[in-house]
Amino acid sequence: MRMYDIIEKKKHGLELTRDEIFQMIREYTDGSIPDYQMSAFCMAVYFKGMSDREIFDLTEAMATSGDTVDLSVFGDKSVDKHSTGGVGDKTTLIVAPIVAACGGIVAKMSGRGLGHTGGTVDKLESFPGFHTSLSPEAFTAQVQKCNLAVIGQSGDLAPADKKLYALRDVTATVDTIPLIASSIMSKKLAAGTKSIVLDVKCGSGAFMKTPEQAKALAEMMVKIGRAHGRNTHAIISNMDIPLGHAIGNALEVTEAIEVLTGKGPDDLREVCLTLATLMVAASCHLSIEESKARTKEALDSGAAHAKFCQWIEAQGGDAAYARDPSLFGTVAHSLEIIAEADGYVLSCNAEEIGLAAMMLGAGRETAESVIDPRAGILLLKKPGDAVKAGDVIARLLTERADTLAGAADKVKAAIQLSDKAVETGKLIYEII
Ligand code: URA
Numbered sequence: 001m002r003m004y005d006i007i008e009k010k011k012h013g014l015e016l017t018r019d020e021i022f023q024m025i026r027e028y029t030d031g032s033i034p035d036y037q038m039s040a041f042c043m044a045v046y047f048k049g050m051s052d053r054e055i056f057d058l059t060e061a062m063a064t065s066g067d068t069v070d071l072s073v074f075g076d077k078s079v080d081k082h083s084t085g086g087v088g089d090k091t092t093l094i095v096a097p098i099v100a101a102c103g104g105i106v107a108k109m110s111g112r113g114l115g116h117t118g119g120t121v122d123k124l125e126s127f128p129g130f131h132t133s134l135s136p137e138a139f140t141a142q143v144q145k146c147n148l149a150v151i152g153q154s155g156d157l158a159p160a161d162k163k164l165y166a167l168r169d170v171t172a173t174v175d176t177i178p179l180i181a182s183s184i185m186s187k188k189l190a191a192g193t194k195s196i197v198l199d200v201k202c203g204s205g206a207f208m209k210t211p212e213q214a215k216a217l218a219e220m221m222v223k224i225g226r227a228h229g230r231n232t233h234a235i236i237s238n239m240d241i242p243l244g245h246a247i248g249n250a251l252e253v254t255e256a257i258e259v260l261t262g263k264g265p266d267d268l269r270e271v272c273l274t275l276a277t278l279m280v281a282a283s284c285h286l287s288i289e290e291s292k293a294r295t296k297e298a299l300d301s302g303a304a305h306a307k308f309c310q311w312i313e314a315q316g317g318d319a320a321y322a323r324d325p326s327l328f329g330t331v332a333h334s335l336e337i338i339a340e341a342d343g344y345v346l347s348c349n350a351e352e353i354g355l356a357a358m359m360l361g362a363g364r365e366t367a368e369s370v371i372d373p374r375a376g377i378l379l380l381k382k383p384g385d386a387v388k389a390g391d392v393i394a395r396l397l398t399e400r401a402d403t404l405a406g407a408a409d410k411v412k413a414a415i416q417l418s419d420k421a422v423e424t425g426k427l428i429y430e431i432i
Contacts, residue, residue: 248376
C-alpha cells in the first residue's frame with residue numbers, strides 16, 4: 001500500500017494491518033518514505049488514535065528495526081527499569097545496586113540527558129574514570145561477575161524510533177499515548193530484558209501532567225510489554241516536585257550514596273524501595289512480601305552500598321568517591337535563596353527548578369553542551385515544610401558566576417510559600 005493510502009486510512013480512523021505498519025516503518029527507516037508523509041501520519045494518529053493491536057505491531061516494528069540485545073545467557077532473570085523522566089530522579093543509582101545485591105540481574109542501557117538535568121550516564125560519569133562504553137562481551141562478563149552493568153546507548157537500537165521521535169519533536173506530535181508508549185517500549189524490547197519495571201512520572205516536571213494521563217500511559221506500556229512476553233509492571237509516581245533534595249549530577253550521586261548508607265530523604269527512599277521490590281520479585285521469582293523484606297535488608301545491611309562500590313570500580317570509576325562523596329569537592333560560586341517570612345512551602349514547580357539547574361551547568365541546552373558535574377541545586381525545603389524567616393530554602397551551586405542571578409530568579413518564581421500549613425500530595429499514586 002502507498003504511504004498516501006496509509007495516511008488516508010488513519011485519517012478516517014481505520015485500523016491498519018500488521019503488514020501495513022511493518023512496511024511503513026521499514027520504508028521510513030530506509031528513507032523511502034519522506035518526513036512530510038510520516039509527520040502527516042503522526043498527526044492523524046494524534047487525532048484518531050490506534051487500536052491496541054496496531055500499537056503492539058508498531059512497537060514491534062520499531063523494536064526490530066535495528067540491533068537487539070541478546071540476554072538469553074541470563075535466562076529469565078534479567079530485569080530493566082525505565083523512568084519517564086523527572087527532575088532529581090536518581091533512582092537507577094540506588095535501585096540497580098539494591099536489586100543486584102538481592103541476586104537480581106540488572107543489565108541496563110541508559111541515556112544521557114538533554115535539557116533539565118543529566119541522564120543516568122551523566123550522573124555516573126561524575127566518578128573520575130567511570131566509563132559506559134563496554135563491548136557486548138565485557139558487558140555480559142561484568143553482569144556475570146557483579147549482577148550489574150549500566151552502559152550508554154550503543155549500537156543501532158530501534159533506529160526507527162530514533163528517527164521518528166526526532167520528527168515528532170518538531171511536528172508537535174510527541175504528546176499522544178500510542179506514539180509515546182510504542183516509542184519507549186520499542187527501546188525496552190530491543191534492550192532484551194525478560195522483565196521491565198516502569199516508573200511513570202506524573203506532575204509539573206513530567207510529560208504526563210495528571211494521574212489519569214499517567215495511568216493511561218502506564219497501562220498501555222504494561223499491555224505492550226506483556227503482549228511481547230515481557231513480565232512488565234509500572235508505578236505511577238509524583239513529579240510535581242523534584243525527588244529528594246539534590247538536582248545536578250555529583251549532587252544526585254551524593255544523595256544516592258546517602259540513601260544507600262541508610263540516610264537520605266524519605267521520598268527518594270520510598271520510591272526506590274518500591275521499584276526495587278518489583279524488580280527483585282520479577283528477577284528472583286519472589287512474592288512481593290518476600291521481595292520487600294529482601295530489598296530492605298540489602299539497603300539496611302550495607303550490602304547495596306557494597307554492591308554500588310563494586311559496580312563503580314568494575315566500570316573504571318574511583319570507588320573512593322563512593323565511600324566518601326565529599327571527594328567530589330565543591331564549586332566556586334554559590335547563592336542561597338532565603339525565606340523572607342515565616343510560613344510553609346506550598347508548591348515547587350519541578351520543571352522550572354530543572355531548567356534553573358540546567359542554566360547553572362547541570363544539564364545540556366544543546367547536544368554539544370558540556371555538563372559541570374558539581375553544578376546544581378540543593379532544595380532544602382520542600383512542599384509541606386515549615387520555614388522561618390532567614391531559613392535557606394535552596395542553595396544554587398555553579399562554576400559560572402554569570403548564571404546565578406537568572407537561575408535564582410527562576411527558582412524564586414518556582415517556589416510558592418503560604419502562611420497556612422500545607423498538605424502534600426501522594427508520592428506513589430498506583431502500582432500496576
Ligand atoms: N520518551 C521516549 O523515548 N519517547 C517518547 O515518545 C516520549 C518520551
